[in-house]
Structure formats: structure tokens, C-alpha cells
Amino acid sequence: MTQLQAITYNQVMNIKILGCSGNYVGRHRTTCFLIDGSLLIDAGTVTDSLPRKDLSKIKRVLVTHTHMDHLKGLFPFVDEIAMMGGHSIELVSAAPVLDIITNNLLNNLIWPDFTVIPSAMDAIIKLRDIPLEKPSHLDGIAVKPILMTHTVYTVGYVVRQQNGEGFMFTADTGPTKRFWELAHDEKNIHFIMADVSFPDRLSNLALISGHMTPSILMDMIDRYDLGDRTFYVTHIKPIFGREITREFVRSGRPNIRILRQGQTLEI
Ligand SMILES: [Zn+2]
Ligand SMILES: [Zn+2]
Incomplete structure (x- = not known):
């Protein structure tokens, strides 16, 4: 093994869970994962x-x-780095997601248009749209967006480090097809983070609002033959935390775990 190969094989991707709740109440924070200290999902x-x-x-x-539960931290963050000076960030997603942000948030009404501040050439926010179902390389990390089934245009992701090891994230989604087909076929996936916002008794609300319940997730796992994959449940509405946890415990499936705020995952 060459020295370069040794370095590559020893790489670890570090995923810090800053927030993984379905609402921002008490100590609960909403979706935000820090990858290797430099990329936020x-x-x-x-x-x-x-x-x-x-x-x-x-x-x-x-x-x-x-x-907003996925975006609201962006605004104080951008304000802070603007005040710190000399730092810009890239905002990355599928084009329709970036369009909604620029038309409705960075529109000088809700928030200043930081894509032209201090100048268009040297803006604090640079936009980068990436194609669906193709890997895009963000330094050493490859990300592949997959269109999900939610109430607005939403993409889940396959995220891989340079050595090809990775994980998948459903983002917010109700029952969907393409993501789970890919989850079945993708190799070297260590775990899948999946949205379960509501308990089984609120399955109608879950379907209307584009989320899953424990039974809906388990149905997807069975339908797409994913019983050998590890799952981390995310986006639980805090008020239903105990109920949803009980439902998974009752299911007796050791491959399904609850994602915890403050937890660090490594692959
Ligand atoms: Zn959400
Ligand atoms: Zn949502």
C-alpha cells in the first residue's frame, strides 16, 4: 500500500448532529449536521x-x-460572518431550492440580498446549483441530490467521502420511490437518516404534511428490501419523542436507532 493509499483509507468523515428535531422548542434544535467542520447540511x-x-x-x-426549520440559522450565521469580514460561503442545492431562497428570502424585504453584498463579484453568499442524481464534488465530499416527496421542492442526499464510503439522508419526506430504489442499489452506505415526524396514530397528518411515521418508514424498509441497512430516525416532533421511541422499541428492529442532538457519527 502506498502512503497516499494509506492516507485515503484511513480517512474518517465526522458528522456532528447540531440539530435533528422537528421543532425548535426548549433545548431542541432543528436540522443541521456539520460535516468535517466545514460543510453544513x-x-x-x-x-x-x-x-x-x-x-x-x-x-x-x-x-x-x-x-424555515432548515434555514433559519442561515441568517444570523451570514450576518455574523459578514461582521467578521473576509469570509464568504457557498450555498449549494438543486436550482429550484436556490430560486425559492433568492426570490422569497434574500429579496431585500425579508433579508438583505447577500448574493450581491458587498458586491456581486465578491458576495458573502455564492450560489451553486447542482444537478439531480449526479455526484457533485465539494472539496473532498461528493453529494448527490435526489428529489423527495414533500410539500415543497425537496432533495435528499447521498453523501460520500473520497474513499467512497458514505451515508444517505431523506431530508423531509413522505412515502417516496426513487430515494428508496437508490438506497437499495447504492454501495458502501453506512447508514440512512430518515424523517419520522409523527407517531402512527397521526399518519393522516404525516401524509398531508409530507413526513413519515414509524409504520410508514418500516413499510418503505420492507418494500425496498432494506432490512440489512442501519437507520437513524430524525426530525421527530419533540412533543411525540417518547411515543415514537416506544413505537420503534415495540417493533423490535435493532437496525433502527433514534438520532440524538449533540451526537457525532463517523464513517
Ligand atoms: Zn423540517
Ligand atoms: Zn419541510
């Missing part, structure tokens, strides 16, 4: 979870969709 919580020295290391925010 969603921005449900940023400045309220990280010290200033860590903010300056973040180069990119990969966005799944435009619901």
Missing part, C-alpha cells in the same frame, strides 16, 4: 450551536429545502 441551528471560531471554518451550506 441544512441550517436549522448554527450560531446558537457553534462558537465563533467554528463559524469561520464553515465553507458551504448544503440545503435540502426551504422550510
Whole structure:
């Protein structure tokens, strides 16, 4: 093995769960995962979870969709790095997601248009749209967006480090097809983070609002033959935390775990 191969094989991707709740109440923070200190997946919580020295290391925010529980941390974060000076970030997603952000949020009404501040050439937010179902390389990390089934345009992701090992994230989604087909076929996936917002008794609300319940997720797992995969449940509405946990415990499936805020995963 060459030295370069040894370095490559020993790589570890570090995924810090800053927030993984379905609402922002009490100590619960909403979706935001920090990858290797420099890439955020969603921005449900940023400045309220990280010290200033860590903010300056973040180069990119990969966005799944435009619901506020996934974006609201972006605004104080951008304000802070603007005040710190000399730092810009790349906002990365499928083009329709970026369009919603620029038309409805960075429109000088809700928030200043940081894609032209201080100038268009040297803006604090740079936009980068990436194609569906093709890997795009963000430094050493490859991300592949997959269209999900939610109430707004939403993409889930396959995220891989340079050695090809990776994980998948459903983002917010109800029952869907393409993501689970790919989950069946993708190799070297260590785990899948999946949205379960509501308990089984609220399955109608889950379907209307584009989320899953424990039974819906388990149905997807069985239908797409994913029983050998490890799952982390995310986006639980805090008020239903115990009920949803009980439902998974009752299911007796050891491959399904609950994602915890503050937890660090490594692959
Ligand atoms: Zn959503
Ligand atoms: Zn959400």
C-alpha cells in the first residue's frame, strides 16, 4: 500500500448532529449536521450551536429545502460572518431550492440580498446549483441530490467521502420511490437518516404534511428490501419523542436507532 493509499483509507468523515428535531422548542434544535467542520447540511441551528471560531471554518451550506426549520440559522450565521469580514460561503442545492431562497428570502424585504453584498463579484453568499442524481464534488465530499416527496421542492442526499464510503439522508419526506430504489442499489452506505415526524396514530397528518411515521418508514424498509441497512430516525416532533421511541422499541428492529442532538457519527 502506498502512503497516499494509506492516507485515503484511513480517512474518517465526522458528522456532528447540531440539530435533528422537528421543532425548535426548549433545548431542541432543528436540522443541521456539520460535516468535517466545514460543510453544513441544512441550517436549522448554527450560531446558537457553534462558537465563533467554528463559524469561520464553515465553507458551504448544503440545503435540502426551504422550510424555515432548515434555514433559519442561515441568517444570523451570514450576518455574523459578514461582521467578521473576509469570509464568504457557498450555498449549494438543486436550482429550484436556490430560486425559492433568492426570490422569497434574500429579496431585500425579508433579508438583505447577500448574493450581491458587498458586491456581486465578491458576495458573502455564492450560489451553486447542482444537478439531480449526479455526484457533485465539494472539496473532498461528493453529494448527490435526489428529489423527495414533500410539500415543497425537496432533495435528499447521498453523501460520500473520497474513499467512497458514505451515508444517505431523506431530508423531509413522505412515502417516496426513487430515494428508496437508490438506497437499495447504492454501495458502501453506512447508514440512512430518515424523517419520522409523527407517531402512527397521526399518519393522516404525516401524509398531508409530507413526513413519515414509524409504520410508514418500516413499510418503505420492507418494500425496498432494506432490512440489512442501519437507520437513524430524525426530525421527530419533540412533543411525540417518547411515543415514537416506544413505537420503534415495540417493533423490535435493532437496525433502527433514534438520532440524538449533540451526537457525532463517523464513517
Ligand atoms: Zn419541510
Ligand atoms: Zn423540517
